[in-house]
Amino acid sequence: MKEEIIIAGFGGQGVLSMGKILAYSGLMQGQEVSWMPSYGPEQRGGTANVTVILSDDSISSPILNEYDTAIILNQPSLDKFESRVKKGGTLILDPHGISRMPERKDINIYVIEATDEANRTNNLKTLNMIILGGLLKVRPIVKIENVMLGLKKTLPERHHHLLPLNEQAITIGMNLIKKL
């Protein structure tokens, strides 16, 4: 199995850390992984994106033309990556940052109102975990227990009391995602 994912949005939305959790989750289930960030000055404010590859075999290029799955959190990212989802692939978006819905008919498009949900619960920091939950509902590429192991590995110990909150956010995301 090989899954090539792009996660793109604004800096501060947890795009890079969502990718990191996903990569560590793959690692926990014994896969080869690569995590390739756009590490430019855009990290604070502008657009940020990360390419994550989980694969049973060794990974050649960490940089890709097209993706199995795109997670899109703002309009500039949709403009940039809509055309680069493989035919039959998956595009997940949060309509909060989107002014023009995708036009492609040959991919599976899902909507997750994660920003609204995170605002409602007054915890914007769980935004990326809600989206991750949505992703795992439609693309169950990693097991939840491996996600929790991966999360434990990426979170500093002083934040480990937040693990249940994150697991809860994943469940919320799983219930929240809808097909367009």
Added chain:
Amino acid sequence: MKGNEAIAHAAIRSGCDGYFGYPITPQSEVMETLMEIEPWKTTGMVVLQAESEVASINMVYGGAGCGKRVMTSSSSPGISLMQEGISYIACAELPCVIVNVMRGGPGLGTIQPSQADYFQSVKGGGHGDYRLITLAPNSVQEMADHTSLAFDLAFKYRTPVLLLADGAIGQMMEKVTLPPARPRRTEEEIRKECPWATLGKRHGQKGNVITSLALLAEEMEAQNLKLQAKYAEISTNEIRVEKYMCDDADYVVVAFGLCARICKNAVETARANGQKVGLLRPITLWPFPTEEIRGLAERTKGMLVVELSSGQMVEDVRLAANGKVDVQFYGRLGGIVPSPQEVTDALHKLMNH
């Protein structure tokens, strides 16, 4: 972990005595990781943020003169600042490891990945007739492995070794198995391994002198000839290269570091389409795998060199191919990284030429 983090972990495990550096994106995680691990509390390794790159390289010069395993790391503009010191260290024949996680230039440039310091690295960035063993890792695993290897080569030949990576390999995360941990050497062990080191002279012993200055031209020529003999020995022993699907290849792509990863993807695509394409990846950029390339040039129909520059290594590939085969070039500049598709397109151009 990230490539930069792997360097830090591997340095400690290589029995490194001292790291001297000055932060610069995209390699700051090297020192950050060392500061986080605090090896001075465990192995006794010194980690010091110097006031500048010029200071860092001269601290390395001093530490290396004492036979210590010392290193520095920086990115392109910072490495330019170090060139004077590197030339001195090469002439004084001292072992040390220098890491360059390249970013786009020239000038202060940008922080995105680049390979445009190839000339500076392999053709003598500082003054005088000297060479740097130049290792070009293409994965996080090799960032760790090459750090360890760099120390071994530096001490084997008493010469500075450059680890030439790029911003992408420094910033990306992959699985890595760290090299086994070696203890730092004791002073007695250093005296034994490095009889030339300036560790203070003992009773009845003649003092060691470390210098790169010889005012008599005859002396300087002798020192130069000694260096050249050493470089010839390194060229014989230390060429490293990876070949992928080259055995039956009609066309060969030549690339190093991150570009080799992207090109491997393009080679896989070509093979899936039944096209006989292979990949040659120089792991040492100096000494350069001239013979390997000459061999392939004699029996292939064309070569494509891909670099994150306007075309630097391509000159060495063309020298090696010596007109026997068409050598084309594809590159992106200033921090832009080509996609596998761009390489595929360049390959098609070569094959339809």
